[in-house]
């Protein structure tokens with residue numbers, strides 16, 4: 001889960017967004033584009049990730065599975081970028097001959 005999702009501000013934005021999105025369902029999932037039905041488990045998803053310059057207010061419905069998968073992918077990419085095991089070292093860049 002990214003930092004901003006853990007902040008109280010996002011919780012209130014997401015709660016309001018749910019209220020706005022619910023009457024519009026079924027609507028296309030922001031992740032996969034298939035319809036999200038009110039009877040399905042769904043989350044408020046970002047149309048464009050904040051880390052890529054998206055806005056907190058640019059949201060739409062997302063299947064829960066799609067949203068968790070997208071967040072997981074991004075979280076993993078961030079975590080891996082911090083982990084030196086996933087970063088090239090000087091040794092990797094130096095030809096070994």
Ligand SMILES: [Zn+2]
Nearest residue numbers: 029032063066
């Ligand atoms: Zn989806």
